[in-house]
Amino acid sequence: MNQLEVCFSPELIHLHDLEGKIVVVVDIFRATSTMIAALANGIEEIQTFADLESCRSMREKGYLIAGERNGKTVEGFDLGNSPVAFLEEYYGGKKLAMTTTNGTLAISKSQSADEILIGAFPNFSSSIRYIQAQQKDVLIHCAGWKGRFNLEDSLYAGALAKALEGTHSSDDDGALAMKTLFEKEGHQLKQYLSKASHAKRLQNQGIEKDIDFCLTLDLYYLVGKVVNDRVRPISF
Numbered sequence: 001m002n003q004l005e006v007c008f009s010p011e012l013i014h015l016h017d018l019e020g021k022i023v024v025v026v027d028i029f030r031a032t033s034t035m036i037a038a039l040a041n042g043i044e045e046i047q048t049f050a051d052l053e054s055c056r057s058m059r060e061k062g063y064l065i066a067g068e069r070n071g072k073t074v075e076g077f078d079l080g081n082s083p084v085a086f087l088e089e090y091y092g093g094k095k096l097a098m099t100t101t102n103g104t105l106a107i108s109k110s111q112s113a114d115e116i117l118i119g120a121f122p123n124f125s126s127s128i129r130y131i132q133a134q135q136k137d138v139l140i141h142c143a144g145w146k147g148r149f150n151l152e153d154s155l156y157a158g159a160l161a162k163a164l165e166g167t168h169s170s171d172d173d174g175a176l177a178m179k180t181l182f183e184k185e186g187h188q189l190k191q192y193l194s195k196a197s198h199a200k201r202l203q204n205q206g207i208e209k210d211i212d213f214c215l216t217l218d219l220y221y222l223v224g225k226v227v228n229d230r231v232r233p234i235s236f
């Protein structure tokens, strides 16, 4: 059996050994859900940035630029961090540069992993199939919120732990706790996560459609994987 463990914040990732593992970076609200929406709608690669100005400079290289701070689209950027906005038109063959508050930081702190996957509910089953085919230990890296634990990323970790229980053991306390929570609340994901602080923040901004998209299972049969520092789609 392979092992599965959970890291609840990028602030804690230095305590984990990533070598040889598949790290699944997850930021349900909304960065990793938005990346999957973008890849499903034609974006061929996503380069992520911690700071706004490096991201902005990618426009000169022909990239679309997407940026969010405090949940709002950055002035002058083509797009923000809304998955639903990426569904409005087809971005065939375009490249995207992206910076967000939590998700892009979690990716940059996962670089020593053997493989980095982008975790989201809309491509949940594809990620499961991909992971099962690799036979490696898994670490779920929750982006959290500004260094803190959050419910939506952790519950995704629980869903993954549950789905992988035939091949990956969840001896890790965090994985065990989240699997138990998912077993209790997973049947009413949308209702349960409407209580999450970030869902409330997004509701205040009137973006219920984003919340709904981020919590919908299996819309796409692709995996988001970081290859040569770019997130790319793999049909799976």
Ligand SMILES: O=C(O)[C@H](CS(=O)(=O)O)OP(=O)(O)O
Binding pocket: 027, 029, 030, 031, 032, 068, 069, 070, 071, 072, 081, 100, 101, 102, 103, 104, 143, 144, 145, 146, 198, 201
């Ligand atoms: O855009 C989002 O949903 C959040 C914004 S914030 O952290 O609530 O300010 O960013 P993300 O990186 O997707 O968590």
Ligand SMILES: [Mg+2]
Binding pocket: 027, 028, 029, 030, 031, 102, 103, 143, 144, 145, 198
């Ligand atoms: Mg988030």
